[in-house]
Amino acid sequence: MNKKPLVAISHLSVSYHDQQAVSDISFEIYASDFVGLAGPNGAGKTTLLRTILGLEKPTHGSVSLFGKDQKEFRAWHTIGYLPQQKTSVNHLLPATVEEVVALSIPDSWDRRTVRESVRAVLNELGITHLSHKLFSTLSGGQKQRALLARALVTKPALLFLDEPSAALDPQARDTFFALLKKLNKEQGTAIVLVTHDAGYVGAYANKLLYIDTHLIYFGDFAHFCQSEQMNKYFGPHDHHIICHQHT
Amino acid sequence: MDIISLLQYDFVHRAFLVGVFVSIISGTLGLFLVLRKMSLLGDGLAHVSFGAVTLGLFVGIYPYTISIPLTILGALLMVYLNHKARVYADAAIGVVSAASIAAGVILASKSKGFNTDVMSYLFGNILTVRIDEVIVVAVLALGVVTVVIHYYRVLFATTFDEEYARTLGIHTQVVNAVLVTCTALTIALCIKVIGAFLISSVLIIPAVTALQLGASFKRTLIYSVCFALISMIGGIMLSLLTNTPTGATIVLVHVATLGAVLTVMRVR
Numbered sequence: 001m002n003k004k005p006l007v008a009i010s011h012l013s014v015s016y017h018d019q020q021a022v023s024d025i026s027f028e029i030y031a032s033d034f035v036g037l038a039g040p041n042g043a044g045k046t047t048l049l050r051t052i053l054g055l056e057k058p059t060h061g062s063v064s065l066f067g068k069d070q071k072e073f074r075a076w077h078t079i080g081y082l083p084q085q086k087t088s089v090n091h092l093l094p095a096t097v098e099e100v101v102a103l104s105i106p107d108s109w110d111r112r113t114v115r116e117s118v119r120a121v122l123n124e125l126g127i128t129h130l131s132h133k134l135f136s137t138l139s140g141g142q143k144q145r146a147l148l149a150r151a152l153v154t155k156p157a158l159l160f161l162d163e164p165s166a167a168l169d170p171q172a173r174d175t176f177f178a179l180l181k182k183l184n185k186e187q188g189t190a191i192v193l194v195t196h197d198a199g200y201v202g203a204y205a206n207k208l209l210y211i212d213t214h215l216i217y218f219g220d221f222a223h224f225c226q227s228e229q230m231n232k233y234f235g236p237h238d239h240h241i242i243c244h245q246h247t
Numbered sequence: 248m249d250i251i252s253l254l255q256y257d258f259v260h261r262a263f264l265v266g267v268f269v270s271i272i273s274g275t276l277g278l279f280l281v282l283r284k285m286s287l288l289g290d291g292l293a294h295v296s297f298g299a300v301t302l303g304l305f306v307g308i309y310p311y312t313i314s315i316p317l318t319i320l321g322a323l324l325m326v327y328l329n330h331k332a333r334v335y336a337d338a339a340i341g342v343v344s345a346a347s348i349a350a351g352v353i354l355a356s357k358s359k360g361f362n363t364d365v366m367s368y369l370f371g372n373i374l375t376v377r378i379d380e381v382i383v384v385a386v387l388a389l390g391v392v393t394v395v396i397h398y399y400r401v402l403f404a405t406t407f408d409e410e411y412a413r414t415l416g417i418h419t420q421v422v423n424a425v426l427v428t429c430t431a432l433t434i435a436l437c438i439k440v441i442g443a444f445l446i447s448s449v450l451i452i453p454a455v456t457a458l459q460l461g462a463s464f465k466r467t468l469i470y471s472v473c474f475a476l477i478s479m480i481g482g483i484m485l486s487l488l489t490n491t492p493t494g495a496t497i498v499l500v501h502v503a504t505l506g507a508v509l510t511v512m513r514v515r
Contacts, residue, residue: 076416
């Protein structure tokens with residue numbers, strides 16, 4: 001493949017107090033990839049994501065972003081991130097949705113572009129009516145959309161989402177995933193979505209990254225579903241559960 | 248004596264001027280401290296500053312020369328204990344502030360003749376500030392406002408969601424260090440004006456008052472400075488009219504403003 005990977009992970013290991021959370025994982029993510037990052041509880045999914053984003057330090061191996069070593073990478077606005085709902089957001093802070101969304105925009109952008117970008121992303125996500133509301137007063141689903149707007153406002157080439165559907169009802173979840181699919185198809189945004197529900201994400205993702213501390217599978221979702229080896233590893237029932245929604 | 252006659256005195260002009268500058272600083276920094284659950288930092292640093300001032304008086308050095316670096320050092324030690332030694336922030340503040348005040352008390356007990364000076368730092372007196380002290384506080388206010396305007400997004404992002412701010416490439420530990428250093432400087436320079444016992448309330452109350460209004464972050468920041476200014480000027484005037492201790496009167500006017508806003512918001 002001639003294209004340059006957006007993310008290149010090489011022999012990555014992460015440990016906490018001698019406990020290995022991620023062990024010797026390597027993979028590459030390219031533009032237009034929609035990757036479902038799945039695995040059982042405690043498999044290291046969130047740790048892997050946080051290490052790519054620079055929130056955790058690798059014990060071994062390397063992380064490269066847009067062709068640059070992570071330590072030298074500066075264009076963080078080209079990466080969008082939607083953390084889990086139960087994150088470090090300060091709910092005491094009286095910020096409007098507009099203010100929350102704008103905080104992802106680098107200082108180098110002029111005021112007019114900032115205003116227009118915020119307006120555009122709120123409009124795209126159908127939450128323009130919430131722009132002057134305080135973030136702390138929103139419902140779970142509205143907060144999720146506001147945080148997605150925060151992740152998308154700079155039109156990132158790469159988007160990481162950590163269990164994004166946890167706070168959504170089934171209908172809102174379908175709408176949310178359809179929106180991600182649209183971003184992936186129409187704008188070529190590469191998406192990495194952490195989920196414990198690999199079956200559901202199979203309806204949208206074209207690649208699967210399955211880990212259980214170490215790498216179990218990385219490649220085309222379709223290939224995973226046809227793989228006899230994977231069928232044997234997971235057993236026919238679990239393999240079917242993961243694959244039944246993939247088209 | 249009426250307020251018009253009092254306004255003709257230079258010491259009153261200096262008191263109002265320094266009061267305005269202290270309010271700009273306290274209204275601005277206070278909001279970040281309250282929202283970052285660092286309200287007690289002001290109290291802890293006031294104790295550090297008190298200990299440092301006592302040390303300065305004990306060894307016969309101009310107190311600011313020693314209190315500024317030691318208060319900054321105390322602030323950074325609190326951050327270090329919190330981040331590196333895994334001590335909870337409130338416990339870290341408690342350890343450093345208790346050690347400082349204990350050292351201050353011992354030094355005061357071993358000294359002869361500077362207890363009156365120590366009292367002036369404990370309770371402060373805005374009416375005795377000199378013009379050079381006004382200038383120093385004005386420069387500090389200018390510095391704090393410049394830092395907040397220039398790094399507004401960085402400060403806002405770190406206060407709203409520190410972890411997410413790190414994914415934007417923001418060095419949040421540097422932001423925290425800058426914030427506590429600004430607070431330490433403010434405490435060290437303003438302790439004589441407001442007093443070690445009262446300065447933290449001047450930092451906290453305007454922010455808490457502004458937060459009751461439920462406005463956007465930018466507006467809350469502006470309201471916080473406005474409430475600090477109103478309470479400071481009102482407090483100085485009331486103290487002049489009623490001949491009550493200025494620092495304590497300023498604090499009580501701050502509390503009264505908070506009470507008034509809480510009542511209005513409840514009625515609405």
